[in-house]
Amino acid sequence: MTVLSIEGLRVSYATSAGRREVVHGVGFDVAEGEVLALVGESGSGKSTTAHALIGLLPEGGRVDGGAVQLGGVDIAGWSSRRLRSVRGVSVGLVPQDPVASLDPVRPIGVQVGEILRVHGERDSRVVRARVLELLERVGLDDPALRARQYPHELSGGMRQRVLIATAIALRPRLIIADEPTSALDATVQRRVLDLIDDLRREEGTSVLLVTHDLGVAADRAQRIVVLKDGRVVEEGPADEILAGPRDVYTGQLLADAPALATGFRRPPAPLFLRDASAAAAENPYAITATGLVKEFAVRGREPFRAVDDVSFRVRRGTTHALVGESGSGKTTTARLITRFLHPDAGTIDLDGTDVAGLSRSEVRELRRRIQLVYQNPFSSLDPRQSIAQIVAEPLHNFREGCRADRAARAGELIDRVALPRDVLDRTPRELSGGQRQRVAIARALAIRPDVVVLDEAVSALDVTVQARILELLESLQQELGLTYLFISHDLAVVRRISHTVSVMRRGRVVEQGATEDLFANPTHDYTRELLAAVPGRTEVAA
Known part of the structure; x- marks a missing residue:
């Protein structure tokens, strides 16, 4: 029917x-x-x-x-x-964004019950009983507590379950x-x-x-x-x-579609080493993090340890992924590596420099060698500036070249990230999400860094746009010898872009190794759970 x-x-x-x-x-x-x-x-x-x-x-x-x-x-x-x-x-609707769809100033139970009241239910006891039944039905623990809470007190997955409860309320x-x-x-x-x-x-x-x-x-x-x-x-x-x-x-x-892709990236040949003696003498790792710890104060409670004894190494010219769910500590780790946060303990060796021990003025100079690309290119690009100004901004900040030189460099970078030159005169709001992310990458490359940290840099993009950005990152790495630290919750994307992986959970690294080995033979239960959740692996039920 x-x-x-x-x-x-x-x-x-x-x-x-x-x-x-x-x-x-x-x-x-x-x-x-x-x-x-x-x-x-x-x-x-x-x-x-x-x-x-x-x-x-x-x-x-x-x-x-x-x-x-x-x-x-x-x-x-x-x-x-x-x-x-x-x-x-x-017809019930489950919208995309629970933050925009739920009223931040009304309890969850009131919002779920509203659809019952709109469609004629006047008995408050019946409404409350049905709300608790619905919250339990969608798998929320302690429905009575959840009904009293506000949207900001729930995780993203919990909020989405609330929207499903609303959608199914009238069957x-x-x-x-x-x-x-x-x-x-x-x-x-x-x-x-x-x-x-x-x-x-x-x-x-x-x-x-x-x-x-x-x-x-x-x-x-x-x-x-x-x-x-x-x-x-x-x-x-x-x-x-x-x-x-x-x-x-x-x-x-x-x-x-990254979940349906096959194959793994192979580590590149050491093309960037000058000769055999230099290869023997040079440290092969662009990043070495050892025993990193970061805590945050919580009023009335013990400090929250977001990063707990994290260690990993990234070979020069390769991509290392930090993967895990929200709250796993991967973004905090990235901000420690780039020194936007100072570690409470541990060391960070960036090509022979102890990043953890740098002074404020030295951290500024560090930006020449390591750059960060954020998840949301719209919020990280100044809407008042032209694309030419945005791309050239790091050059201006470090006083490199004259105005004409900076403009010429901006044009070269726009060419390198495969955007037409006419975008230089536009503003971010005139570009698509994928174009804005290319601009963010061009800006990160302006001062010729050795390391680029990409924090969920493709998670907000459609799969086709995402694929083009990943291809761009791969080609730039091959051309420029860049080292990437790639932060993601998506193992399908990690499979496609990374050479090595560290899996993080609750602030700790639970497993790490070559991407191919980790996907083929995961040893930790949490890694197996993440792999099982990759879309495209489940048989469709009739």
Whole structure:
């Protein structure tokens, strides 16, 4: 039986130049109890399509044509007020960002109970009992406590479970899950997707899973619809599309999905050593961290030890990954290596220099040798500056060259990261996420560092953009002999980019070694858990 049927859906947005159509005649069906994945990059129209179905388009959005049949009833022409009777009752929505979707000043229980009250339940005791039942149903421990807490008191995975509880409160026939796990660690992502899958099997609920990641689609969907530029380019059973995509774009998505990639990076030959005697005398390690400790004060409690006796080495010209879930200590370790934080104990040898013992003026000079690329390129780039100013900023700070020399260097760097020269006159808000990250990398290279630390530098990007950035990093490493310290929670990406890995948990390194060895023969239970959570490895349940 078909729960949802879409035919010829067209959606447009108001712009200064008039209305612009962004969804062009999209159509597909979702069967009862089925998971259908709507896959595509940012801008492909997948979220717009999903939100158009239930009248949640942003301001300026409009459905211009087509049919949307929910349980055999065409709701395409319904007013926003009338569609409210559908939302929650027949269709539940699990949005992407729980931080933006939950009210920070109201307790969790009040927010979950609101959908019950909106749809007519007036007995507060019934509402409270149902809220506690829902919170328990989605796997939150101590539901009574969680109901009293505020969103900021819960982890990202807990907040996402709260949104799922709200979506299933009225037992809808269809759940729309819009990138429900894109901001979560791999293990948390797996638990959330497992929860949605359990609900589907037990309740017979259908799921429209909106995702940019074909690895997730491969795990969870029976059928896949691929969108590009607002049009369906391919659809069919998931196993058939994954085994033999017919469209070139689908093939590219598959090739770029890190979870579905195969092979490992091999350590480079020592091309950067000058001769045999120099090779014998030179320290082969660009970074050697030994016994690093970092604690943070907590009011009224013992200090929190974020990094606890961490040691690792990174060979010159290679990529070493620090991997682990949020709170594992990997970002704090990176900030110690770059001396944005001072270690409480331990040593950091950067090519013969004890970084931990540097004075403030010496730390400034350290920036010539080691640079940091952040996760979010939009927040790390000054929106008031042009791209030319941003890229040349390190040169200006270190007083290298005249204005003309700095401008010429900025142009060379923009060429090197494969951006067109005309971006130099633009501002960050005029660029895509992938372009902004390329600008951030160009800026990091401006003063010719030996080491680049990349802190979740590709985690916010679509898989195709992510793949291009990883290819760029690999080519720059080969050309310039760069050493990378790569921070990530995503083992699929780590497999693709790194030569060696340290797995961190609760501030400690629990396992480390060559990437290929660690993936083939993990020795620690936590490493095995992380590997098991990589999307693309799970058999799809019927």
